[in-house]
Amino acid sequence: MVKNNEIIKLRKVCKYYYLGGEAIKAVDNINLIIHKGDFVAIVGPSGSGKSTMMNLVGALDLPTEGDVFLDNINIKLLNESELALLRRKKIGFVFQTFNLIPTLTAVENVMLPMIFNGVDSEERKERAEILLKNMGLEHRLNHLPNELSGGERQRVSIARALANDPEVILADEPTGNLDSKRKQEIAEMFEELSKRGKTIILVTHDLEVAKHAKKKYQLKDGRIVK
Amino acid sequence: MLKDFFFLGLNNLKRRKVRSWLTMIGIFIGIAAVVGLISLGQGLQDYINEQFEILGGDKIIIEPKNIGPPGSATSKNLILTSKDLEVVRDVKGVSKAEGIIMKSGVVTLKDEINVVFTLGMDEGYFELFENLGNFEVIEGKELTDNDKYKVVVGYNHAHGDIWDKPAQLRDTITVEDVDFKVIGIRGKIGNPFDDNAISIPKETLKEILNIEDEESQIIVKTEKGFDPETVAKDIERRLRASRNEKEDQETFDVTTSEQLLETFQNIFMVVQGVLVGIAAISLLVGGIGIMNTMYTSVLERTKEIGTMKAIGAKNSHILTLFLIESGLLGLMGGIIGVILGISLAKAAEYVAGIYIGSPLLHASLNPLIIIGALAFSFIIGTLSGVLPAMQAARLRPADALRYE
Numbered sequence: 001m002v003k004n005n006e007i008i009k010l011r012k013v014c015k016y017y018y019l020g021g022e023a024i025k026a027v028d029n030i031n032l033i034i035h036k037g038d039f040v041a042i043v044g045p046s047g048s049g050k051s052t053m054m055n056l057v058g059a060l061d062l063p064t065e066g067d068v069f070l071d072n073i074n075i076k077l078l079n080e081s082e083l084a085l086l087r088r089k090k091i092g093f094v095f096q097t098f099n100l101i102p103t104l105t106a107v108e109n110v111m112l113p114m115i116f117n118g119v120d121s122e123e124r125k126e127r128a129e130i131l132l133k134n135m136g137l138e139h140r141l142n143h144l145p146n147e148l149s150g151g152e153r154q155r156v157s158i159a160r161a162l163a164n165d166p167e168v169i170l171a172d173e174p175t176g177n178l179d180s181k182r183k184q185e186i187a188e189m190f191e192e193l194s195k196r197g198k199t200i201i202l203v204t205h206d207l208e209v210a211k212h213a214k215k216k217y218q219l220k221d222g223r224i225v226k
Numbered sequence: 227m228l229k230d231f232f233f234l235g236l237n238n239l240k241r242r243k244v245r246s247w248l249t250m251i252g253i254f255i256g257i258a259a260v261v262g263l264i265s266l267g268q269g270l271q272d273y274i275n276e277q278f279e280i281l282g283g284d285k286i287i288i289e290p291k292n293i294g295p296p297g298s299a300t301s302k303n304l305i306l307t308s309k310d311l312e313v314v315r316d317v318k319g320v321s322k323a324e325g326i327i328m329k330s331g332v333v334t335l336k337d338e339i340n341v342v343f344t345l346g347m348d349e350g351y352f353e354l355f356e357n358l359g360n361f362e363v364i365e366g367k368e369l370t371d372n373d374k375y376k377v378v379v380g381y382n383h384a385h386g387d388i389w390d391k392p393a394q395l396r397d398t399i400t401v402e403d404v405d406f407k408v409i410g411i412r413g414k415i416g417n418p419f420d421d422n423a424i425s426i427p428k429e430t431l432k433e434i435l436n437i438e439d440e441e442s443q444i445i446v447k448t449e450k451g452f453d454p455e456t457v458a459k460d461i462e463r464r465l466r467a468s469r470n471e472k473e474d475q476e477t478f479d480v481t482t483s484e485q486l487l488e489t490f491q492n493i494f495m496v497v498q499g500v501l502v503g504i505a506a507i508s509l510l511v512g513g514i515g516i517m518n519t520m521y522t523s524v525l526e527r528t529k530e531i532g533t534m535k536a537i538g539a540k541n542s543h544i545l546t547l548f549l550i551e552s553g554l555l556g557l558m559g560g561i562i563g564v565i566l567g568i569s570l571a572k573a574a575e576y577v578a579g580i581y582i583g584s585p586l587l588h589a590s591l592n593p594l595i596i597i598g599a600l601a602f603s604f605i606i607g608t609l610s611g612v613l614p615a616m617q618a619a620r621l622r623p624a625d626a627l628r629y630e
Contacts (some may be wrong), residue, residue, distance in 0.1 A: 051628075055624040060532075060622075060624040061622070061623070081540045081541065081542070084535065084540040084543075085540070087535075087537070087538050093536045093537060095627075099530070099532075099536075102241070103237040103240070104234075104237065112537060113537040113538050115227065115230045116537065116539045116543055117538060118227060121230070160537065161537075163537075164538065
């Protein structure tokens, strides 16, 4: 295996969906390399293939054609357990709708990825509390998601994404459900994470937020146009 | 890790309290029925065994054949006589044989009237048993052949609700217009027949009822070293000859105590089998209820499953999570069911105690049954969850996350 600092590489990647017998090209022949430590924004209107690309980069889905490399591993060659392991170790997900588990408190939500990773209970509790404190949520540790504001929820979900200390943070419209003040807050948080060496991939249609990124790719009809 | 999964599962069940409860009802009704029926059945079996222990395994019982409802058989041939008793005593292997007369009769105590069974017995009757158990007199003394107008009453006469004013020693009881003095009270045997009966000397009973020659039942004690079954066959053959009856058309029955016990146990097994079978059907329905709930849950939580997979859950994690959840539904249903079943059995015992005054319905609590029921309900829950959990585990993360 080549030792380089390419954390994500997409080579001639296509993803088709079949709707009523007709193939829809959600992602059409994309080539992209993201290096360790990059802060990349992928922008485009809805339906441009952003989310599909995001799923491919995050090893949540496999390409119809072409290859996706995550830390130089071709995800096509892995089985489901290996994919799960790869996601767990390499990637932290942040979703537009936060996707917190509604029955678990903030600290339990942050602990969840560590449960799957087999971290022992004391260590994960300590680590979850530190992560939430860093997000300014020390007073919200034992609150359920529905007791938190939108901005607070997104900060919990960022803390959760950081739980297993992944190299890449993959955020899909992380500010889509937030007002402009919270938007700014979250965007700055990503900037801060980037400074600390995390690779950030921000998928958004919000150009304000995308401005914080160092590189920008524009997606249209499944292709990178800029 | 498993501990965490139990925590997560419990958390999810708590989230949908009403649905979890409704689902558990399906299980706990079935488990309650099974536990209740088995513990009552066990109690009944214990009771039967206890009664037979008093009778002893070496006994042979000879009775007129029951044709039609009791009391309706009037044919002369359908009674046993002292001649039969003599024939029986003569059979090889018979150590002792005694007859007893049982008749229902009108009885008066302190101006109150009742109809009870009157047993006419000789002193020899008691010698048949090594251990009279509770048939023993607990107050006063036993009848002897020298007593004429003396009576020993069953436990319920002195302590039960047969009489408004219970019988006491030295009271006078009138049987068919003849006065008898109460000289003894028996212990509580536990079946209403014996506890409600009164005993008087056999000769006196014959006299007041104008019975010439009749034995309601002959009880035989087998000699040591003889097989009661072989002796019973001999008795049957000899009685047939002396009564001039053809084989298979006898007007009498010869039964060893072992056979009697087996008959009881067989009937009992069939009844219990049927009841438990019905309860098992309700458990099956309960299991389908769990399956239904789990399928709904998988559907509702599709997005959550996608999220968990995104943050690193393997298929096996999702599978385990859902299996534990359905297993817990079963187990909690089982716990409630066991508690309910025991309570029902105890309530049945209590009610039966009040109304029949009988320990026939006695709830026997076997820890094995309880542990078995709990394990079984957990297994039912888990099995019912297998298909939904597999469906959840197989969801593709990208599709699951997109699901609304």
